[in-house]
Every structure is written in C-alpha cells, then in structure tokens.
Amino acid sequence: MLRIIQQFIIIFLLILSLAALPMIIEVNSAENKLEWNFEQLPKIYGSFISEVSKGSLGSYQLGTQVREIEQDIGDNFLTSLKVMLIGVNASIIISLLFGIFLSRFRLTKIFNFFINILAAIPDFIIIIMSMILAVKIYRWTGIRVISLRPDAGALNTWFPTLLVAIAPTLYLFKLIAVKYFQTSSEDYIKTAVAKGMSLNYINFQHVYKNIEPFITAELVKVISLAIGNLFIIEYILNVSGITKFIFQSNEIQPIAIGLFAMLLISAIVYVSVRLVFYLFKRGFIYE
Template identity: 65%
Template sequence: MRILQQTIIIFLLIVFISAIPVIMVVNPVEQKLYWDFSNLGHLYVDFIKELGNGGLGTYTLGDQERSISDDIGSYFITSLELLFFGVLIAVFVSLLFGIFLSRFKLTRLINILLNILSTIPDFILIIFSLVLAIMVYQITGFRIISFRQDAGVLNIWFPMLLVGISPTLYMFKLVTVKYYQLSGEDYIRTAVSKGLRVNYINFQHIYKNIEPFMIAELTKIVSLAIGNLFIIEYLLNVSGITKFIFQSYQFQPVTIGLFSMLLISLIVYISIRLILYIFKRGFIYE
C-alpha cells in the first residue's frame, strides 16, 4: 500500500511540474503572474488517454514535429549510458583511491587535488573542462569532444567523464573520511598487530564497514549525476532524454522526459547495487 501511495504521489508530482508552463499565466495588463489550475485536470486526463491509446505524443524539434515513440529508444539508451558509467566511475575511483590505494603517496596528492576541486561549483567545473578540451584541440589538433549529434564515441566518452565529476568528488570524500575513521578502530589495530596483509584488511574489514555508508548515499550520488546530466546533454548537444525537456516546452514531451529520467535513475541505482553485491560476494568472506 505504501509503494502504491508513493507511486501515485510521484506520478501526480511529475505531471504537476510538467504542467507549470501551462498553469502559470502572465497577465499582460497587470504585468503579474498568477496560477490557473482550470486546465490541470484536462492535462492529467489527456496524458492518461494518450498512453491508453498506445502513443506517447509528439514534440517539436526546431521546425519539425516528431513522434516521441520514434526517438525515445535511442535517447533513453544514450542517457542511461551516460548516467550509469558516470556513477560507475564515481564508485570505482572512490574505492580504488579511497581504500585500496590509499597508502601510496600519489593517492595523497590525488586526495588534495580532489578536495580542492570539491570547493568549486559543478557548473564551473564542467565549463572549465569544456574550455580545456577546446584548448587541447587548438594546441595539439587532438579532438576530445564534438558538438555534432552524429559524432559517435566523441559525443559519449567525454560526457561520461563530466557526468561523473560531482559524484566522484562527493563519494571520494565520503570514503576517505570513513577510511581514516575506521583505521583508528581497535579491531583494525589488532589486525595490523597480527601481521595481516594490508590488502586483506582493506577487503575484509575496511570495505565491509564502508559499504553500508556507500549504499546509503547512493541515491544522492545518482541525483548528483542526474543534475550534471541535464547540464552536459544541453551544453554538448547530446541526443538524450533531456531533449524532450529542453528542446520542447510542451506538456507531453516534458512529462515523458521526466518519467524516463526517473526510470533511468532507478535502473542505474539497482545496477550499481547489484555490482556492489557481486563485488562483495566475490571478494569478501562472510
């Protein structure tokens, strides 16, 4: 019953957010904004009818009117790839440098660098990365990014890295703090005094106690990645789900885009949880 209630609330909330451009009306005489909820019920009904008829509606792309069902498949896969690998990069880098390679001096330098970067807003980091990529192309002729939609790999791998910036900074700081906290615990000191190998301690003791904190913060990691995804797909002209939201301010495509983004975030969350579970079952002895 609780899941059903949450589903209904999420559905109503997403449709309401999509309807804001319609129900927020400008009065040209008084030059004021006011809310007009008279069309809200019709929007709900029309949206459900459209889905019931087996269609998703249309959206405007430039001067063209395209069918959402024709483009949503490729857009969905592109956004899913960017979000999944962005979050996966964050988890991999955080575990690698935050736990398993934390004893090396190079990792300390990386820790200082990431702490400095974490003080810079995400949007500034993304803009700086784009400017840096353009400078590299101007100096060396090596193309890192492309703003063409048919650029293939050039329009995928660099956005993946940018999507993972904010989640990596957040999770790396979390893992590093928990690592140093756990390193001072009595059972870790006992394991060290017994002469156990560092890798064994990291796998069997440190990681086992850090994993619950990572899982608890995974929803926030995914939300940070989604925030970057909106910015990156818009700036780099990536053909993802956000095209339904940014390229057309119509009610139907925006609603479909938000629901698709919700589904993508759920798939990514479950996938990362599954990867962490497989990693634990394969390397950690219970």
C-alpha cells in the same frame, strides 16, 4: 505493497505537475505578478493518461517538424543511460580505489589534493572549464576531444560521461576518505593490525564491509548529482539524450515522458550499482 502504490501515485502526480508548470503558470502583465492555474491539473492528468492508454507516447515539435516521441526516444534513452551507467559506476570504483584500497600510496595524496581543489569549484564552472580545455587541446595538438554534433558517436559521449562522473566522484571520495579515517581508528582494526594481518586483508574484510552501508545510503544523492549534471551537459554539448524532450519543448507530453524516462534511468543505475556491490562481495569478501 500499499505503500509502494502510494509512492508510485505521488511520484506520477509530481512529475506531471512539474511537466505542467509552463501551462499552469501565467504572467499577469497588468499587475506584474504570477498567476497559478491549478484548475488545469485534472485536465492535464486526464489528457496524459488518455494519450498513453491509446498506446502512443504523443508527439513533439523539433524545429518545424512534428515527430512522434516513440520514434526518437529509444536512441535518446540509450545515450543518456550509457552516459549515466558508465559515469556513476566509474565514480564509485575510482572513489573506492583511492579512498580505501590505494589510500596508502603517494598517488592517493596527489589525487586527494586535486579533488580538494575541484571540490571548491561549482560543477557548472568545472564543465565550462573542461570545454575550454578541450578546445585548447585541439588547437595545440590537433586532436579533437569533443564534438558538438549530435551524430558524432563516441566523440560526443565519452566527454559527457567524464563530466557526469566528476560530481559523484568529488562527493563520494570525500565521504569514503572520512569514513576510512574513522573506521581505521576502531578497536577491531587495531586488533587486526596487532595480529599481523595484511593491510589488503584488513581493507577488504573489515574496512570495506563497514563503509559499504554508508555508500549504499548515499547512492540516491550520488545519482541525483549525476542527473543534475546530465541536464547541463546534454544541453551545452548538444548530446542527443533524453533531456532533449525536456528542453526543446514546452508541451506537457514530451516533458513528462522525458522526466519519467529520467526516473527510469536513475532506477536502472541504482540497481546496477547494487549489483556491482553484490558481485564484489560474493567474489572478494568472506561473510
């Protein structure tokens, strides 16, 4: 319990320190160097805690308007949460399907070839190329694939969800493919094959059970990859997500609230993935 409290305090102070960077860093134009005003940190911590203790999340400036954070954060939070939940869970399902359960089909070889090409391209370039392709599709067919309007509804969320899922899928599929190859060479797999067990049974009851711990151990990295892309995607595609409070303000309060909300989204996505694994094992895996 004490360790959890210590971790919570460290994370709290770290997030506020990140949010306070615009205030504690100054440019000394006379000497052409950066100056760090760490003495401002205690005041920043106290101001944030005082504002929250009053039951208010504070305010932020949107153009010429000053708006209350609690009035807007709900919809923005749900938008980012939906993109992350669907994107990360879809990437895990796709990686498991092609990495284990459909690995023997020719379609998987095509998918693997496509993944190898994308893995050599930086995520930012993939996002830009995807936007260009979406514009080309609209010119060729008249079908609108994306919309840069924040009020476009599903048209403004499904494409960002697709882009968020790319990086986790690239990472997970390669990991699962390697672990599948290593596990398939184990003696207990060879014994199961020699006994005439079906390939589906072996994949479910032996291969998956031994690969799942590796996926669980890499979940934090998978979610961090998705979060990193979410920052880029919401900014470029003008999605009204939680990163709006981080990018459109240089004040501590909205930036800190946005970072805390992003941390909460990561925790919810992590729990959702673990829940999917638990339900899958309860329904298909014999313990």
